[in-house]
Amino acid sequence: MSDKKEFVKELTSMDEDFASWYTDIILKAELVDYAPVKGFMVIRPYGYEIWENIQSILDKKFKETGHKNAYFPLLIPESLLNKEKEHVEGFAPEVAWVTQGGSNELGEKLCIRPTSETIISTMYSKWVKSYRDLPVLINQWANVVRWEKTTRPFLRTTEFLWQEGHTLHETAKEAEEETIKMLNVYADVYENYLAIPVVKGQKSEKEKFAGAVATYTIEALMHDGKALQSATSHFFGDGFAKAFNIKYQGRDGREAYPYQTSWGMTTRSIGGIIMTHGDERGLKLPPKVAPIQVVIVPFAQHKEGVLEKVEEIRTILAKDFRVEADVRDWQTPGFKCNHWELRGVPVRIEIGPKDIEQGTCILFRRDTFEKTTVKLENITEEIGKLLEDIQTNMLQMARENRTKKTGVAKNMDEYLKLFEKGDGFVKIMWCGERSCEDKLKELTSATIRCIPFEEEHLSDTCCVCGKAAKHMVYTGKQY
């Protein structure tokens, strides 16, 4: 036990210094490493595999909802970026520019996409001629670059990976339905795969995407009480269509502009997993996205028959699970246990000569640290149940943490008192005025995270100004 304490000391305590804990974990678990260029990170195999799992889950759902993948160029001419006024104002300050090709100065500088609305809209204007061409339902898996001033691996890096869906519809209603449909896909993935509970809602005018009519969001609460904007879905009306001259001939023979949406989820979600589930021993990965769901740690592996049995079990489990056997003969079992706990593997199988004799093995679950002895003949079934249970339990624990860290304030006195205690979501009533939104931020540095789809009635008056309230909103400090 004392040895274990020493090990834990190698990791920064999450309660004392959550930020350092986070950096510690991602480096030690080999998810990422810092790149030679400021603000950039290398996603290492173990981290990238988590992203691949998230990708395949999302991609399947996109396809089930009728979308197809395509790929658009990395570089966007300045003139295209400038076409939609609000959009360029929002993004220009953080755009990286390419000004030279080989040894020649370019006639028009090219920006590295910060997002692809402009280039995609440009192409859509060539492709859409008739109502028969609608809807257009395209997704792109890509990298984007935003020249951020401060960065943190996964949460905010200069370059990040994401998917961006871009769709066109005949009617505003259809486009809005698409926006909500995709937000629901994101919420489903977050809750049922990443085990992170989210609040679905709409962004305020101030917080919405540059150029959007409406931005919908899912907001999650991290272990330290800060909010993470986890995915967004935008309704553009016909603003971009008009700016980019996307026109088609409608059923009535008249020219019309289609209604547009875009929606995206990024590698930031991996940061969300770490900060929602991680603990003092390191990462804790939800089974559905864990690169390794089960690791087998043999004890006394030099003894006759142990490695053979381990390989036998591995082969059986490999049919249904992502499984790995740690048969390194230069590490002790104790080392391996800690190694895989740090990396967040949901289930560990411990097996040695004694177990083999009895036809059993020990299952260790990363979420609760519980150990149980099971019969080898039932191993597939037992592991399957256990993984499901861990998945469910992790969501449950995250929900409880969120509930614990969610408060209600009816006026600014109550609000400030809540924030003295610590961070978290605070639900308040809001009059809808920008001035109150600004004041809230000025006083507390918290912002309105969203106007939830499911509003509660907390009181009749705005928490900030005391005038008649329009909405209940979630507020909090954000990453």
Next chain:
RNA sequence: CGGGGUGUAGCGCAAUUGGUAGCGCACGUGGUUUGGGACCAUGGGGUUGCAGGUUCAAGUCCUGUCACUCCGACCA
């Protein structure tokens, strides 16, 4: 972009009034071990972030610069 902190071996650190860089872990080799981070022996690894300056002499002092990190402002 403002304010603070840190850069010495892969990681964590040390080096006295400036005197020519060392320890632990990790790594290589040989052996003994193996039910929660094993042990013994032995070995390799450094332009002290980078560029200047002061000095007989700079990890140490000065200037600049870069990177990382934390706290604010901006964003996924």
